[in-house]
Structures are given as C-alpha cells and as structure tokens.
Amino acid sequence: xNTNPEKAAANASPFDLKAQRPDAxxxxxxxxxxxxxxxxxxARKRLNAIGTEAPQKPGKDIQGLWNLxxxxxxxxxxxxxHEQELAAVLLESQxxxxxxxxxxxxxxxxxxxxxxxxxxxxxxxxxxxxxSPDPWQKEVTTALMRxxxxxxxxxxARGQQWAQVTEQRSKGVQASENVAISENTAAVxxxxxxxxxxxxxxxxxxDDAIAHAVxxxxxxxxxxxxxxxxxxxxxxxxxxxxxxxxxxxxKAEEVVSRIKVMAQLDITERRxxxxxxxxxxxxxxxxxxxxxxxxxxxxxxxxVLRLLDKTHLQSQxxxxxxxxxxxxxxxxxxxxxxxxxxxRPHGMLLITGPTGSGKTTTVYAALSxxxxxxxxxxxxxxxxxxxxxGVLQIPVNEQKGLTFATGLRSILRHxxxxxxxxxxxxxxxxxxxVQSSLTGHxxxxxxxxxxxxxxxxxFQHFGIEPFALASALNGVVVQRLLRKLCPHCHEWRExxxxxxxxxxxxDLEVPDRLxxxxxxPHCRQSGYKGRFVTAEVHVMTxxxxxxxxxxxxxxKMRLALYPDQSHRLLARAVSQVVLGNTTLEEVRRVxxxx
Numbered sequence: 001x002n003t004n005p006e007k008a009a010a011n012a013s014p015f016d017l018k019a020q021r022p023d024a025x026x027x028x029x030x031x032x033x034x035x036x037x038x039x040x041x042x043a044r045k046r047l048n049a050i051g052t053e054a055p056q057k058p059g060k061d062i063q064g065l066w067n068l069x070x071x072x073x074x075x076x077x078x079x080x081x082h083e084q085e086l087a088a089v090l091l092e093s094q095x096x097x098x099x100x101x102x103x104x105x106x107x108x109x110x111x112x113x114x115x116x117x118x119x120x121x122x123x124x125x126x127x128x129x130x131x132s133p134d135p136w137q138k139e140v141t142t143a144l145m146r147x148x149x150x151x152x153x154x155x156x157a158r159g160q161q162w163a164q165v166t167e168q169r170s171k172g173v174q175a176s177e178n179v180a181i182s183e184n185t186a187a188v189x190x191x192x193x194x195x196x197x198x199x200x201x202x203x204x205x206x207d208d209a210i211a212h213a214v215x216x217x218x219x220x221x222x223x224x225x226x227x228x229x230x231x232x233x234x235x236x237x238x239x240x241x242x243x244x245x246x247x248x249x250x251k252a253e254e255v256v257s258r259i260k261v262m263a264q265l266d267i268t269e270r271r272x273x274x275x276x277x278x279x280x281x282x283x284x285x286x287x288x289x290x291x292x293x294x295x296x297x298x299x300x301x302x303x304v305l306r307l308l309d310k311t312h313l314q315s316q317x318x319x320x321x322x323x324x325x326x327x328x329x330x331x332x333x334x335x336x337x338x339x340x341x342x343x344r345p346h347g348m349l350l351i352t353g354p355t356g357s358g359k360t361t362t363v364y365a366a367l368s369x370x371x372x373x374x375x376x377x378x379x380x381x382x383x384x385x386x387x388x389x390g391v392l393q394i395p396v397n398e399q400k401g402l403t404f405a406t407g408l409r410s411i412l413r414h415x416x417x418x419x420x421x422x423x424x425x426x427x428x429x430x431x432x433x434v435q436s437s438l439t440g441h442x443x444x445x446x447x448x449x450x451x452x453x454x455x456x457x458x459f460q461h462f463g464i465e466p467f468a469l470a471s472a473l474n475g476v477v478v479q480r481l482l483r484k485l486c487p488h489c490h491e492w493r494e495x496x497x498x499x500x501x502x503x504x505x506x507d508l509e510v511p512d513r514l515x516x517x518x519x520x521p522h523c524r525q526s527g528y529k530g531r532f533v534t535a536e537v538h539v540m541t542x543x544x545x546x547x548x549x550x551x552x553x554x555x556k557m558r559l560a561l562y563p564d565q566s567h568r569l570l571a572r573a574v575s576q577v578v579l580g581n582t583t584l585e586e587v588r589r590v591x592x593x594x
Contacts, residue, residue, distance in 0.1 A: 031077075031081075031089045032089075033093035033488070035076060035077070036073070036089055036093055036094070037094075037489070039073045039076060040069060040072075040094075040136070042072045043068035043069040043072045044065065044134065044136065046072075047065050047068055047134060064133055064159075065133055065134050065157075066156055066157070066158040066159070070083070073086065083098075084100075086098075087100075090156070093488060094521055095153065095521035096136075096154045096155065096156050096521060097129060097153055097154065097155045098156050099131075099158070101159075103124050103125070104124070104161060106125060107122050107123065107124050108122065108123045108124075109122060109123075109165070109168060110122055112169060118132055118133075118140055119132040119135070119137075119139070119140045120132075120165045120169065122155075127151070127153075128152045129152065129153055129154065130143060130144055130152060130155065131155045131156075131157050131162070132154070132155070133156075133162045134156075135154040135155065135156050135521070136521075138525065140154065141519075141524065144521070144524075145242070145243075145524050145525075201251070202246075202254045202258050205246060205251075205255060206258050206259060206262075207282060209232050209243065209244070210288075210307075211285065212234070212243070213234055213305075213307060214288060216236060218234040218235055218236050218241075218307065219235050219236075219238075219307060219356070220234070220304055220307065221233075221234055221235075221304070221307070222235070222303075222304050223255060223256065223259070223302060223303040223304070223305075224302050225249075225299040225300040225302055227249075227299055228249070229246050229248050229249055229252045230245065230251070230256075231243070231245045235356075236524070236526075237483045237526070237528055237529075237530065238356055238483060238531060238590075239526075241524065241526075249299075253300060256294070256300065259278075259294070259303050259305070260274070260276075260294065262278045262280075262292075263276030263278050263290075263292040264276060265292070270300070270301055271296055272296065273293070273294060273296065274292075274293075274294040275292065275293055276292040276294075277289060277291060277292060278290040278292055288308070289308040289383065290306065290307060291305070291306040292305055293306075308383060323361070323365045323368055324365055324368065324369060325339065325365045325366060325369060327365075328361065328362065328365055329533050330533060330535065334535060334536075334537050337475070337537045338475075338477065338537060339369055341366075341474050341475040341537075341539065342369055342370040342442075342444070344442060345442060346437060346438075346440050346441055346442050347437050347442060347443070347472060348433065348437040348444075348445065348472045348473050349363075349366065349444050349475055349476075349477070350446070350447060350455060350473065350475070350477070351363045351445070351446045351447075351479065352446065352447050352448070352449045352450075352451075352454070352455050352477065352478055352479075353448075353478060353479045353480060354448065354480075355448065356481070357480050357481050358481045358533055359446040359479070360385055360386075360422070360446065361386075362477065362535075363420065363444050363445070363446055364385075364388065367379075367391075367420055368388065371388070371391065373390060375417035375418055376392075376415055376416050376417045376418075377390070377391045377392070377418045377419075377420070378391070378392045378393075378394070378411045378416040378418075378419055378420075379391060379392070379419070379420035379421075379422070380394045380395075380396060380404060380407040380411060380419075380420070380422060381393065381394070381396065381420070381422035382395065382396035382404070382422050382423070383395050392414070394411070404422070404425065404426070405426065405429045408421060408429060408433065408436065409432055412436060417442065418442045418443075418444065419436060419442070419443050419444070420443075420444045420445070421443060421446075422445075423445070423446050423447065423448070424445055424446070424447045424462075426462070427462040427464075430459060430462040430463075431462070431464065433445055434464055434469060437472040438468065438471060438472050450478075451478055451569075452478060452538055452561065453557070456469070456548065466551060469548065470540070470548040471545070473545075473548075474539070475538060475540055476537075476538045476540075477535055477536075477537050477538075478535060478536050478537075478538070478569055479536075479569075480533070480535070480569065480573070480590050481531045481532070481533055481534075481590070482532060482534055482573060482581075482586055482587065482590055483526075483528035483530070483531050484528060484529060484530045484531060484581055484582060485517060485527065485528060485581060485582055486519075486520060486526075486527055486528055486529040488520050488522045489517075489518040489519060489520035489522070489523065490515050490516060490517060490527065490580070491518055492513045492514065492580075493513065493514055493516050494512075494513055494514070495511065495512075495513070495514050503574070503593075506570065506594075507565055508574045509571075509574060509575065509578060511577065514577065514583065515577065515582070515583050516583065517583050517586075527583075528586070532581065532582075534572050534573045534576060534591075535572070536567055536568060536569045543560055544560055547560055569591060570591050570592075570593070570594075573587045573590070573591045574587060
C-alpha cells in the first residue's frame with residue numbers, strides 16, 4: 001500500500017517514540033512527573049528573568065523554555081536528556097505537546113488574535129494546537145478553556161518555531177503555503193459574491209457553546225448580557241468558569257432569540273421569565289436534553305441551560321449495570337446504612353442538601369440498588385433526568401395539569417411498591433408523600449434543606465404533624481459535593497495559627513499539613529478535577545422519633561443524632577482534607593466551618 005510520507009508526518013503524534021527512538025520506547029521513562037514539575041518551575045523562573053520578548057527573529061539562537069527545561073533536568077539528573085522522552089513525559093503529566101521537526105514542516109496558521117501575542121493557533125495534519133513559548137501562562141490556559149475547537153491542546157514552542165510563527169504573523173499570513181493561489185482566489189470571489197448571513201454566526205455560537213459544555217462535562221451554561229454584548233460562563237465542578245463572548249448588543253439579542261426558538265418560547269416576550277426544554281443533537285455527540293430558563297435583566301435577558309444526559313447512568317458503567325452507591329464514593333459504613341434503608345418495605349427515605357449537591361444522583365443510585373425486579377417502581381420527576389431500566393418514569397407537565405401532587409395521587413392507583421418523588425416542593429405533595437409511606441409504600445424523595453434540623457422545619461412549614469412525619473421517616477441523608485484535588489499539581493503546606501484554632505474550637509482533627517490547589521493544564525488551572533460526595537446518614541430510631549414528636553430542643557436533638565462527633569458532615573469533610581482529597585478552602589466554601 002502506498003503511503004504519502006508528508007501526510008503521514010503531518011498526522012503523526014508529536015515525537016513518535018517508537019519511530020524516532022526505539023530504545024526509549026522499550027525502556028521505562030527515567031524522567032518522573034514530579035522531577036519534571038520541579039524542573040519546570042525553575043525553568044520558568046529563568047525564562048521570566050531572561051524575558052520572553054527576545055526570541056523574535058528566525059535564525060537567532062533562542063534560549064527558550066524548552067532549552068531551559070532540558071538544562072534543568074540534565075543538571076538535576078547528571079545525565080543527557082533525550083528530547084523524545086522529555087516530550088512524552090511532558091504530554092503525559094502536563095498535557096502539553098511538543099511538535100517534532102518532521103511534523104513542524106507541515107504546520108499551518110490558524111485563527112489569529114492580535115490581542116493575544118503570547119500564543120497562536122496552528123494546525124498540524126488533523127490536530128490543532130495553541131502554540132506558545134510558555135503555555136503555562138494564565139492567558140494561554142484561559143484561551144484553551146475558552147476555545148470552541150474540538151480536541152485542541154497546548155503545545156510548547158521549541159527551537160525556531162515561535163520565531164517562525166511570529167514572523168508569519170507580522171506578515172499577516174493566515175493560510176497555509178500549501179494551498180494553491182488559484183483555489184484561494186476562487187474561494188474569496190465565491191464568498192464575496194454571496195450575501196453575508198449574520199444569523200449563521202449566532203447559530204454557530206450557540207451550538208459551539210453547548211458542544212464545549214458537553215465535552216468539558218459542565219452542568220450548566222450561563223448566557224449573561226451586559227452593556228457590551230453577551231458573555232458565556234460554564235458551571236464546571238460546581239463553580240463558574242469564563243467562556244467566549246459576543247461583543248455586540250445586537251448579536252446578544254439574536255443569541256437569546258435563537259435559544260428561545262430552539263426551546264419553542266415566545267421571542268416577543270422580554271419582560272417575564274420563561275422556562276422551556278430543548279432536545280439538542282449534533283454530529284459526534286449523544287442526543288441531549290436541555291432545560292432552559294430565561295430571565296429579564298437590566299441589559300436585556302439572561303439565559304441558563306441545564307444539561308440533562310439521560311444515558312448518564314448507563315455510560316458510567318458501560319451500560320452493563322445501574323449506578324451504585326459504591327460508585328458514587330460513599331464510605332462503606334454509609335453504603336451499608338443506605339442499602340438497609342432503601343430495602344425496607346415501607347416508609348420514607350429523604351435525600352437533602354442545597355441545589356447542586358447531587359441529591360438526584362444519590363436517590364437514583366439508592367432506587368437502582370433496591371430494584372430487584374420483584375416490585376413495581378414508579379417515579380414522578382421534573383424533569384426525568386436519567387433513564388432507569390424496568391421503571392415507569394413520569395415527567396411533570398404543569399402546563400397540562402400534571403404536577404407532583406396530582407401525579408403522585410394517580411400513582412397510588414397504579415399498584416406501586418416503591419415510589420420516587422423527584423422533589424417535595426409544596427404542602428400538598430408533602431402530605432401525599434407522607435400518607436403514601438404510612439400506607440405500605442416505600443417513598444424515595446428529595447427536599448432542599450441544609451441539615452436534618454432544616455428538614456424538620458420544612459415539613460413543619462408544610463403543615464405535616466410531627467407524629468405523622470416521625471412515623472413515616474426511615475432515614476435522612478444530608479450530603480454535599482466537594483471538588484477533588486487534581487492529582488497532577490497539588491502541593492502541601494502547614495496550617496496557619498488561625499486555622500488551627502478554628503478547627504480546635506469545632507472539635508475537629510487538626511492535621512499536620514494541608515493540601516493546596518495549584519493548577520495545571522489537566523485541571524484547567526483550577527487545581528481541582530472532578531467532585532466526590534461527603535455525607536451523613538441518619539437512621540431514625542425510637543429515641544429520635546420521640547424527640548421529634550415532643551418537639552425537643554435543638555441541643556437535645558443534636559446529642560441524640562451525633563453520639564459520635566466524627567460522624568458529623570463537617571467532620572467527614574475535614575477528614576477528606578487530611579487524606580489529601582480536597583482543601584480546607586473547599587470545605588469552607590461548600591460545608592462551612594461553623
């Protein structure tokens with residue numbers, strides 16, 4: 001079979017070890033990720049001292065970061081550094097590529113940003129890179145996060161590469177030299193002959209934002225209007241991350257109108273909030289449901305899209321089985337308690353926590369483990385976020401009169417054994433849920449509350465008698481989601497005197513050292529990657545039920561609920577800090593040091 005050597009070189013991975021250095025591919029890497037990280041810090045300090053503006057002209061001997069990094073590693077290891085091996089470790093541990101000379105000959109300039117002289121988008125074969133003499137700069141990593149190009153990655157410029165790019169940028173060359181002039185001219189004439197369609201930019205802008213959110217695993221997309229146009233923010237791991245902007249007030253209105261059209265909302269109504277749904281599909285992506293919320297603001301309208309992946313449970317376990325409590329990261333002690341509560345024949349299991357604390361996922365996991373095929377399970381949800389095999393799932397439709405209360409009332413006539421109520425929001429739903437659990441059904445549900453004490457207050461506000469609640473309630477799970485430290489870049493420090501005193505005053509363990517979130521390309525410079533659950537599980541005993549019925553003081557209730565202080569939610573969260581899974585700052589942000 002004939003192979004084009006130039007095309008093969010262009011599409012090859014940067015520094016193909018097997019092709020260029022067989023001995024390195026066979027043996028283990030002698031450069032560790034930790035040694036590379038330390039050398040990188042020293043090399044960047046030297047680079048900052050030299051200045052990054054020096055390497056501008058081709059042909060000049062450049063003392064760039066690539067060279068400095070090799071010098072630091074050679075000085076530390078006392079041995080020569082093999083470029084291919086260093087590039088492989090750099091890609092594996094830092095997520096930063098290095099483009100070899102064979103591939104560099106085929107590079108093409110990508111989109112240019114005159115306001116960003118520290119990086120340049122380039123194409124090598126089918127791959128796209130953000131090339132920079134120092135790709136760890138905040139400006140470069142932010143550009144990577146905001147990039148809407150699929151599969152783009154950072155690349156460290158070596159040798160004369162950055163000088164060539166700089167010279168090409170100064171000449172205004174944006175297309176590849178391999179493209180024929182005749183083809184270029186024909187394309188330009190054809191483009192200029194057609195009328196420009198600004199709506200195409202708006203449609204592409206919205207689609208790119210959704211696609212980027214899906215790729216990055218964002219839970220929400222915020223389209224925020226201001227006096228200069230519209231900006232996007234993504235909620236990643238529970239916190240907001242900046243995205244691209246549309247610098248035009250006219251285009252901002254068109255973006256909002258585009259989303260309204262997709263959600264079948266009234267595009268002429270701009271003074272009242274609107275809610276809707278979008279079924280989004282795109283080449284290369286799984287079909288996705290989006291929940292839409294449009295809210296008027298002083299600059300126009302803001303939009304929030306909540307991403308709902310109905311195949312999420314199956315994808316986490318390769319479609320072989322349902323999600324389990326174990327896979328969510330619950331401690332073994334809590335898993336056993338939750339399973340025992342979920343398998344009871346009647347009563348109510350409440351999952352509580354603030355918005356975005358993973359309540360729905362936990363209640364699905366508990367219900368999945370209790371689904372043995374011998375019982376009829378019916379759910380009513382708003383919306384149906386995940387699909388469960390062998391379960392009748394009913395979506396709430398308030399416009400058609402199907403609310404939680406009316407749906408739950410009808411479900412009771414459908415001969416169920418176990419019922420899932422997506423959320424208790426009003427007194428009527430609360431009343432029916434409690435009555436259902438008292439008449440031989442097992443009810444799984446969630447409620448927005450910060451603690452067990454807040455749960456009791458919510459049900460009292462709903463008008464539920466303490467005796468009925470105490471009789472119905474089997475257990476309460478109070479949970480939070482904490483961001484997990486990135487394993488590639490976190491460091492350690494000693495606790496301050498203020499932190500030591502604070503932890504001691506709360507009867508919490510005071511660790512000898514505390515982890516610190518640093519930030520690297522693996523975690524989008526946030527220092528965190530992914531989230532995990534921390535929780536406390538309360539199993540209702542006769543003693544606790546008596547306290548609920550008698551409306552006992554909070555202090556007396558607390559002593560009964562926490563015979564072991566280490567089982568408190570805050571204590572469990574701090575224990576994760578001691579293990580190095582998260583930071584004290586994250587615990588303060590999510591749980592609170594109170």
